[in-house]
Amino acid sequence: MKVLMSIKPLYAEQILQGKKKYEYRRRIFKRSDVSSLVIYESAPVSIVVGEVKICGIVFDSIDELWAKTNQHGGITFEA
Numbered sequence: 001m002k003v004l005m006s007i008k009p010l011y012a013e014q015i016l017q018g019k020k021k022y023e024y025r026r027r028i029f030k031r032s033d034v035s036s037l038v039i040y041e042s043a044p045v046s047i048v049v050g051e052v053k054i055c056g057i058v059f060d061s062i063d064e065l066w067a068k069t070n071q072h073g074g075i076t077f078e079a
Contacts, residue, residue: 001031001033001034001035001036002034002035002036002037002038002051003029003034003036003037003038004038004040004048005023005037005038005039005040006040006042007023007039007040007041007042008041008042009041009042009044009045011023011074011075012039012041012045012049012050014074015039015050015052015074016039016049016050016052019072019074020072020073020074021069021072021073022058022069022072022073022074023037024065024073024075028057028059029057034054034057035053035054036051036052036053036054037051037052037053037054038050038051039051039052
């Protein structure tokens with residue numbers, strides 16, 4: 001199953017370039033069969049820019065998530 005997700009232009013670009021490998025969200029998908037993410041780049045671009053395969057979903061405490069993913073998260077802890 002595919003899902004459409006709105007992502008800020010800076011982060012969408014990093015994802016498509018392969019620099020950002022993790023997208024942090026407060027809520028995970030309700031369905032467990034999500035396999036790809038269609039990226040809608042939010043304003044000012046406001047267009048679908050690509051699609052990426054979801055290799056897995058990681059959920060844990062904030063500290064544990066950060067320890068596991070920070071090198072490829074594309075953001076700072078304060079963001």
